[in-house]
Amino acid sequence: MQQRIIVILLTTMGGILALIIGVVAFSALTDDQPQQPQQAAPSATEQQEDPVGMGGLPSPSMQPDQIRPIDYDPILNATYWLEDFPYQTESFLKNRNTEPKKDYLELYPFLNTIFAGSRFENAYYSPLPHENAVDNVKTTPRLTDEHPASCFSCKTPDYVVMEARDPVGTWSRGFHEVADQMTNTITCYDCHRNEPGRGIGGEGLDGGFTGSIRSHFSVWYEDTRGSTASCAQCHNEYYFDQQTWQVSLAPGPTDPEIIFAYYNALGLVDHVNPNTGTEQVKVQHPEYQHFAGSIHQQEGMTCVDCHMVRSTSDGQGGFLTNHTITSPSQSREIRDTACAPCHGGGDEAILQLISDTQASSRSRTLALGERLADFQIAFAAAQDADQLSESRIEVLRGLEREAVWFFDWVFSENGNGVHNYEGNHRWMQRAEEVLDQAEQLLSE
Ligand code: HEC
Ligand code: HEC
Ligand code: HEC
Numbered sequence: 295m296q297q298r299i300i301v302i303l304l305t306t307m308g309g310i311l312a313l314i315i316g317v318v319a320f321s322a323l324t325d326d327q328p329q330q331p332q333q334a335a336p337s338a339t340e341q342q343e344d345p346v347g348m349g350g351l352p353s354p355s356m357q358p359d360q361i362r363p364i365d366y367d368p369i370l371n372a373t374y375w376l377e378d379f380p381y382q383t384e385s386f387l388k389n390r391n392t393e394p395k396k397d398y399l400e401l402y403p404f405l406n407t408i409f410a411g412s413r414f415e416n417a418y419y420s421p422l423p424h425e426n427a428v429d430n431v432k433t434t435p436r437l438t439d440e441h442p443a444s445c446f447s448c449k450t451p452d453y454v455v456m457e458a459r460d461p462v463g464t465w466s467r468g469f470h471e472v473a474d475q476m477t478n479t480i481t482c483y484d485c486h487r488n489e490p491g492r493g494i495g496g497e498g499l500d501g502g503f504t505g506s507i508r509s510h511f512s513v514w515y516e517d518t519r520g521s522t523a524s525c526a527q528c529h530n531e532y533y534f535d536q537q538t539w540q541v542s543l544a545p546g547p548t549d550p551e552i553i554f555a556y557y558n559a560l561g562l563v564d565h566v567n568p569n570t571g572t573e574q575v576k577v578q579h580p581e582y583q584h585f586a587g588s589i590h591q592q593e594g595m596t597c598v599d600c601h602m603v604r605s606t607s608d609g610q611g612g613f614l615t616n617h618t619i620t621s622p623s624q625s626r627e628i629r630d631t632a633c634a635p636c637h638g639g640g641d642e643a644i645l646q647l648i649s650d651t652q653a654s655s656r657s658r659t660l661a662l663g664e665r666l667a668d669f670q671i672a673f674a675a676a677q678d679a680d681q682l683s684e685s686r687i688e689v690l691r692g693l694e695r696e697a698v699w700f701f702d703w704v705f706s707e708n709g710n711g712v713h714n715y716e717g718n719h720r721w722m723q724r725a726e727e728v729l730d731q732a733e734q735l736l737s738e
């Protein structure tokens with residue numbers, strides 16, 4: 295046991311050392327106080343452009359030699375821990391369901407217009423539980439042979455280990471080339487390495503690791519609390535480096551204005567809308583970015599407070615963490631233990647607060663989506679009819695790209711307003727204002 299602890303300590307120290315090296319170029323960021331990254335003096339051209347107000351473009355990702363050294367042991371998967379941690383493991387294995395997903399393209403037909411030309415045209419579903427993740431990505435019609443191995447980054451720790459052994463080699467491989475080697479789905483190793491237990495990064499007591507094992511997340515967010523980091527390493531907005539296909543996070547670190555400016559400066563294009571000719575970027579699932587700066591994050595809560603039940607006693611004055619991921623709207627226990635201390639008025643009132651918050655955000659998002667699609671149809675028609683000058687088309691495309699970005703920043707996030715109510719409305723207002731301008735210019 296003692297040996298084990300020493301190994302943990304060494305691994306941790308190694309990790310911290312690697313992080314310090316990594317962070318020389320990218321300064322640390324706290325949860326709620328983004329600072330500017332420190333870096334070498336920018337060149338004259340960079341200073342001139344300075345597109346994101348950061349004195350040039352900082353490198354957003356870890357360099358290959360900075361990839362955090364991780365445990366090279368074989369990944370011990372869930373069943374290995376059944377005997378040591380039956381409560382956590384049994385509850386963990388319930389993260390699977392066979393209920394059909396919601397088909398967003400059918401539910402919200404305007405998405406077919408907004409995301410025309412993107413892979414999301416082929417399939418766009420609501421998320422399934424963690425145990426489904428690897429099977430799901432292997433069978434989605436969204437992926438083709440051209441897609442990189444990096445798509446596995448947030449579905450399995452097998453990718454993380456492969457990357458730590460050979461970063462550049464791994465990034466440059468194709469999705470189907472590595473698919474057979476990706477056998478574990480999201481498992482204990484993703485949040486605990488091979489040392490499940492109370493987390494050093496979290497609130498825990500007796501060793502173990504709870505946090506992010508993914509190097510791309512560690513660059514910007516290393517001060518995030520361990521239990522939030524264990525979710526946020528995957529539930530975030532990222533992009534693929536256009537040369538290497540490395541999973542990368544923009545140096546926002548959480549502000550969609552800065553991330554968008556950064557993508558523009560990189561010239562990032564995920565797809566071209568075939569009807570309007572606009573070069574678009576697709577937002578992924580910025581749960582972490584929404585949560586950062588939200589009222590609940592400021593109140594000191596983590597993702598885990600709302601998504602994992604922690605009310606079973608460990609018999610020693612503490613509690614055990616139920617590993618079936620759920621949500622406050624599904625779990626009375628979470629509402630009683632995690633919400634009621636601040637939100638009075640009883641359980642009905644808490645449920646009502648959640649559904650009112652979601653309804654007000656959702657109705658505005660859907661109205662915005664309809665309006666955006668109508669604009670794209672009108673813009674495409676005006677181009678077909680040769681009614682617009684080249685310069686006007688360029689300006690309109692820029693506005694369309696921006697409006698889609700802010701719409702998508704809210705639409706593709708899975709909390710429907712719950713993770714950051716104030717932010718959601720502010721970002722939608724941003725999209726509406728850009729759309730006002732675009733509609734105005736198109737009608738002139
Ligand atoms: C290794 C990456 C990864 C980690 C770590 C991770 N998730 Fe997920 N999560 C996913 C993926 C991928 C999906 C969607 C799976 C699909 O649809 O195929 C998902 C789906 C979900 C869902 C929707 C389905 C459900 O079970 O209700 C919730 C909620 C969720 N995750 C919350 C969390 C929380 C909370 C944490 C941290 C305790 C976390 N996730 C950690 C990748 C991850
Ligand atoms: C204050 C409580 C709270 C916090 C903190 C919180 N969530 Fe949520 N989350 C919710 C609620 C409520 C929902 C909506 C669930 C529903 O509609 O059933 C939700 C929904 C989700 C979903 C979509 C679930 C689905 O089935 O579609 C994901 C994924 C998710 N949260 C991940 C996260 C992650 C990751 C974090 C931390 C970065 C986080 N949440 C922090 C309350 C919270
Ligand atoms: C998505 C992330 C995630 C995965 C996957 C995960 N855990 Fe955890 N685990 C956590 C978090 C978060 C905590 C609470 C940490 C804290 O309190 O600091 C935790 C706590 C624990 C604890 C400490 C005691 C307790 O119940 O709070 C044990 C033991 C544990 N997990 C075992 C496992 C085992 C075994 C697996 C796989 C079967 C697993 N975990 C998978 C995130 C995860």
Ligand code: HEC
Nearest residue numbers: 589593599600622628632633636647648651712714715716
């Ligand atoms: C530490 C205190 C605290 C806890 C715990 C807490 N909240 Fe809140 N919550 C707040 C505050 C403060 C606000 C801001 C509005 C207000 O003053 O009521 C808020 C607002 C909300 C809102 C309205 C939208 C918004 O962001 O303003 C929702 C929905 C919500 N909380 C859900 C939850 C749920 C679900 C839980 C339990 C999982 C929870 N809260 C736990 C403090 C808390």
